[in-house]
Amino acid sequence: MHEGTGSKRFRDFNLEGGVFIVTGGAQGLGLVMAEALVEAGAEVHCLDRQPEPDDEFTVAHERIEKEYGGSLHYSQVDVRDVKNLDETIGRIAARKERLDGLIAAAGVQQITKAVDYTFEDAQKMLAINYTGLFMTATSVARAMMKYKCRGRICLIASMSGLIANKGLITPVYNSSKAAVIQLSRCLAMEWGKIKEDGTGGIRVNCLSPGHIITPMVEKNFEEVPGLKEKWESENMMGRLSQPEEFKSAGLFLLSNASSFMTGQNLVIDGGHTAW
Structure with a gap:
């Protein structure tokens, strides 16, 4: 262990x-979970389709590299x-000849009644939320x-993959998240055991x-007017969450703290699905 922050x-x-x-x-x-990894000392590469990251990325970059010694x-x-x-993934891994983990958080949502969905709309949603996530995980x-x-791989799904959200008509989004939950089990099974050539031992949650x-x-x-109030009333804690409340969960899943956990779905929903 190095002296200092670590x-x-x-x-x-x-x-x-x-x-x-x-x-x-x-x-x-995605950004706040990346911050957690940097705060734990990691070199973290954020990928997104925007040409430039949001202003909050710049703020995070300046704060965490100075305070924690990782890099963003x-x-x-x-x-x-x-x-x-x-x-891009190959280039990142080649620099130090290692790649230790992935948080796959890229996703989009669309509010549309099922009877009004076009083939193109459904295809676009699944291309990002499921196929793109699948291709990311396999490349990593x-x-x-x-x-x-x-x-260690953490796929970001949603409680929407387990329930139909009251007051929000998002059939393809919810279906894509259900598919992600099932995918995590399949990948965990396929990549979990260490093989004779030394590959494997990859945990997926x-x-x-x-x-x-x-x-x-x-x-x-x-x-959707009134949606915020409806969701708050349907929650055991009477409030909605902030992104920062999931930082430690992402770090847990990508660290040795979860060394015997794979193929599982960690639900953090303020008790929404526990009624």
Whole structure:
């Protein structure tokens, strides 16, 4: 253990020297989870389709690198552009010949009645929320296998993959999140065992948040009057969550603190699905 910041960390949560990728990391939930990894000492690469990250990324970059000693980087990547995605992940892993973890948080939402959905709309939603996430996970896994890293993958699903959200008509979004939960089990089964050639040992889990105050959700509130109040009343805690309340969960799933956990879906929803 190096002297300084790293020596003060709880060892099972210490990511010092590790290399991690967070998709959907330009802002919101993806960015705050990336911050948690940097605070634990990691080199973190945020990928998002925006040409430049949100202003909050710049603020986070200046704060955490100075205070915690990890590093935060940004690259423009659309998860539907598999060639660029693969090349970017390969380049990140090649620098130190390692890739330790992934948080796949890229996703979009669309409020549309099922009978009004077009083929193109459904295809776009699934291309980002499911296929793009799947391609990200497989690209990361190939890099982990190449460098024989015992990696950790966290797929961001949602409680919407378990229930139909009252007051919000999002059939394809909810279905895509249900698919992500099932995908985590399948990938955990396929990549979990360490093989004779030294590959494998990759843990894959899901994180399913409840309602979070993000730019995407704020837009929902504008589109559906009274939705915020309805969701708050349906929650055991009587409130909605902030992105920062999921930082530690992401760190837990990508650290040795969860060393015997794989193929599971961690639901953090303020009790919404426990009624």
